[in-house]
Amino acid sequence: MNIYERQAHNRRWTWFIVFAFISFFLFLGLGFDYYYGARLEMPIFTVIAIIFGVVMAYSGYLWGDKLVLSSTHAKGLDLNDPKQKQWQNVVEEVSIAAGIPLPKTYIIEDPDPNAFATGRSPETSSIAVTSGLLDALNRDELQAVAAHEMSHVKNFDIRLMLMIAVLVGSIALLADWTRRSLFFGNRRSDRRSEGGGYVALVVLVVWLITVILAPILSQLMAMCVSRKREYLADASGAELTRNPLALASALEKISSHEGPTRSINQGTAHLCICDPKGMAMGMKDGGLANLFATHPPIQKRIEALRQMAYIK
Amino acid sequence: MVGWIILGVLAVVVIWAIGVFNSLVSLKNQTLNGWKQIDVQLKRRHDLIPNLVETVKGVMSFEQKTLTQVIEARNRAISAQGVADKAVQENVLSGALRQLFALVENYPNLKSNENVSKLQEELSSTENRIGFARQFYNDIATKFNIAQQTFPTNMVAGMLGFQAAELFEITDAAEKEVPKVDLNLK
Numbered sequence: 168m169n170i171y172e173r174q175a176h177n178r179r180w181t182w183f184i185v186f187a188f189i190s191f192f193l194f195l196g197l198g199f200d201y202y203y204g205a206r207l208e209m210p211i212f213t214v215i216a217i218i219f220g221v222v223m224a225y226s227g228y229l230w231g232d233k234l235v236l237s238s239t240h241a242k243g244l245d246l247n248d249p250k251q252k253q254w255q256n257v258v259e260e261v262s263i264a265a266g267i268p269l270p271k272t273y274i275i276e277d278p279d280p281n282a283f284a285t286g287r288s289p290e291t292s293s294i295a296v297t298s299g300l301l302d303a304l305n306r307d308e309l310q311a312v313a314a315h316e317m318s319h320v321k322n323f324d325i326r327l328m329l330m331i332a333v334l335v336g337s338i339a340l341l342a343d344w345t346r347r348s349l350f351f352g353n354r355r356s357d358r359r360s361e362g363g364g365y366v367a368l369v370v371l372v373v374w375l376i377t378v379i380l381a382p383i384l385s386q387l388m389a390m391c392v393s394r395k396r397e398y399l400a401d402a403s404g405a406e407l408t409r410n411p412l413a414l415a416s417a418l419e420k421i422s423s424h425e426g427p428t429r430s431i432n433q434g435t436a437h438l439c440i441c442d443p444k445g446m447a448m449g450m451k452d453g454g455l456a457n458l459f460a461t462h463p464p465i466q467k468r469i470e471a472l473r474q475m476a477y478i479k
Numbered sequence: 480m481v482g483w484i485i486l487g488v489l490a491v492v493v494i495w496a497i498g499v500f501n502s503l504v505s506l507k508n509q510t511l512n513g514w515k516q517i518d519v520q521l522k523r524r525h526d527l528i529p530n531l532v533e534t535v536k537g538v539m540s541f542e543q544k545t546l547t548q549v550i551e552a553r554n555r556a557i558s559a560q561g562v563a564d565k566a567v568q569e570n571v572l573s574g575a576l577r578q579l580f581a582l583v584e585n586y587p588n589l590k591s592n593e594n595v596s597k598l599q600e601e602l603s604s605t606e607n608r609i610g611f612a613r614q615f616y617n618d619i620a621t622k623f624n625i626a627q628q629t630f631p632t633n634m635v636a637g638m639l640g641f642q643a644a645e646l647f648e649i650t651d652a653a654e655k656e657v658p659k660v661d662l663n664l665k
Contacts, residue, residue, distance in 0.1 A: 249600065256604035263516065264611035310607070409614075 170322055173399075177323035180392070181330050185224045188334045191381060192220030198374040201367070227333030232285045232293055235332060235438070239430050241273035241295045250301045254309060258294060261313040264407045265321050270294045279428040280304070280421045283438040284316040284325050285332075292320040297428060303420050311414035314404035315440055322403070324396050328438050331389045338381055390461045393437035397462055401472055411475040418472070422465040437461040496635050503632070503641055506623040510644045513616035514562075517647060520608040521556070521569060527605060528553045528576075531598045535579075538589050542582055549575045562645035569609070576602065613647045620644035 196216025227234075244251045255272055262269045270284065273295035280300035286292030294316045304312065319325050405411035421441045428443035436443050442462040532546055539546065552572040559568040580599065583589050590596070624643045627636040 249597065252597075253600055253604075256600065260604060260607040260611055263520070263608050264614060266615050306603075407611075 170403075173322040177327045181323075181327045184327065184330050184334060185228075188224055188338070189217065189220040191338065191377075192216040194374070194377065198371075198378075201370065201374075223337055224330070224334065227330060227337075228287055231329045231333040232287065232291065235285050235329065235435050236273060236293060236295060239275050239295065239435065241275045241293075244272050244274055253306060254296060254301055254313075257306065257310045257313045258317075261310060261317045261407060264314070265317045267317070267321055268292075270317075270320060272296075274298055274301070275430050277428055277430040278302075279426050279443070280424055280441075281428045281431060281443055282312050282316055282440045283431070283435070284319045285329050285438055286320065287326045287329060288323070289320050292325055294320070297430070299424065300421070303424065304417055307410060307413040308417035308420065310408055311404060311410060311417050312440060314407040315400050315414060316404075317407065318400040318403035319396070322399075324400065325438075328393065328396075331392065332435050332438060335382075335386060335389050389437050393461050394463050397440075397468065398471060401468055402475070405472060405475055411472040415469045415472040415476075418465055418469050441465065499632050499635050500639055503623075503626060503636060503639070506619070506626055507641065507644075510616070510620045510623045513612070513619045514647075517609065517612040517616055520605060520612050521565070524572070524602065524605045524609065525553055525557055527598065527601055531579075531595075531602065534592070534594050534598060535583065535589060538586055539582065545575070545579055545582055549579055562647055566647050573606065576606075617646050617648075620646055 193213065193216060196210070196213035199212035199216070200210045244255055246252045246255060251274060254274075258272050259269055267289040270286070270289075270292040271294070273293055275295055275297045277297040278299040280297055280303045282294065282296040282300055284292060284294045294313065296312070300312065301309070319328070401411075401414060405414055408414075418441070428439070431439060431443040439462075528549060532550060536546065549572070552568070552575040556565070556568040556572045559565045580602075583595065583599075626632055627641050627643060
């Protein structure tokens with residue numbers, strides 16, 4: 168796939184995610200109407216749910232990047248600090264190489280090295296790093312990390328990832344809330360029991376299962392979607408700087424810091440260059456570890472990069 | 480009947496030529512824009528050099544030769560015209576700057592000077608930007624040239640007055656020279 172196909176692919180996936188999100192709300196609304204709102208003539212919950220879903224998706228599209236940045240306490244760079252000035256320079260260099268507008272740069276005060284990019288398009292993108300990353304890496308390695316993030320920006324990974332972060336987060340929140348209201352809410356006791364009772368029961372059970380499973384499923388999807396993209400961003404980042412070994416050594420240094428990145432919560436994990444959960448999953452491969460990891464094992468990524476430089 | 484067929488073929492050819500022309504114009508403008516990006520970065524470097532020379536002059540006064548070399552190389556680079564000439568002069572300037580920074584290493588009080596390290600960072604960043612802008616320019620210029628030279632576009636490209644874009648290459652003899660390694664064991 169070339170860059171345009173990748174962009175188109177990501178745009179399609181973003182639409183699919185939004186569509187799935189809104190259908191989920193439609194489903195939720197239908198269930199509510201069936202369960203609670205039989206007395207009303209209008210499918211009032213369905214209408215509310217759809218409107219809610221559309222508004223959520225659109226506002227997430229518009230302001231999601233700001234939400235993500237503020238949730239990690241990211242702030243603007245201090246250009247008088249030599250290391251932060253260097254980071255700003257490196258980002259400018261790579262944006263020239265990639266031929267895209269200069270993204271906004273942010274810093275997160277956190278000793279653990281990590282970085283992520285977000286935004287809905289290259290024109291509105293932001294790249295954030297932790298102060299730990301700036302301390303741990305040298306100039307070439309910082310450039311490699313910037314190039315990795317820049318490729319996420321360039322091929323519209325950021326838009327898809329942002330929508331997933333915002334929508335998955337809100338589904339998890341909502342599912343939690345509906346589960347409680349289902350178990351403790353005041354149910355109507357005089358439900359129509361004559362005819363279709365079985366069907367009603369089946370529909371209800373399916374609906375309940377979906378409500379409970381949705382957050383898990385959406386989380387799994389977020390993970391699957393992001394893992395392939397990391398290899399790809401590694402490769403196209405190395406293509407920008409023509410220096411795959413710098414990224415390999417950057418990843419090595421990042422993975423040698425075992426601690427989790429505390430300022431980055433689970434909802435935005437898939438945006439980062441390395442899994443903010445820390446080492447636990449980074450090295451293992453296969454089975455369950457593979458299923459629940461937002462990132463491919465770091466050792467595999469390093470090997471892939473070394474092979475690009477013809478080093479075994 | 481034959482007349483209609485000829486007319487139809489002619490229409491197809493004209494429509495195709497219009498498409499070729501438009502895509503070539505688009506590529507040409509991208510190439511020009513890529514070249515402007517290099518120019519912006521070159522200017523940035525030219526502006527930084529007087530600052531650098533001013534800062535290190537006091538301490539490195541007896542390295543006068545290197546300093547004049549840098550200034551002269553800068554002035555020649557500014558006045559250079561055309562892609563090939565610019566590439567040569569900028570490479571001379573890069574070499575002179577490298578020499579200067581190598582000398583700075585000999586002066587501990589310069590190395591620890593905040594202004595010098597700031598300028599050094601700015602210049603190495605500019606050096607990278609020039610490299611990346613060149614990479615970007617060469618990629619797009621190559622695309623433009625390939626579009627002009629491949630069949631069947633080449634039949635109309637010449638007629639429409641398109642010319643191949645010059646690549647920004649390292650033409651400095653010293654940079655191309657392969658380092659000699661003496662493998663004889665003594």
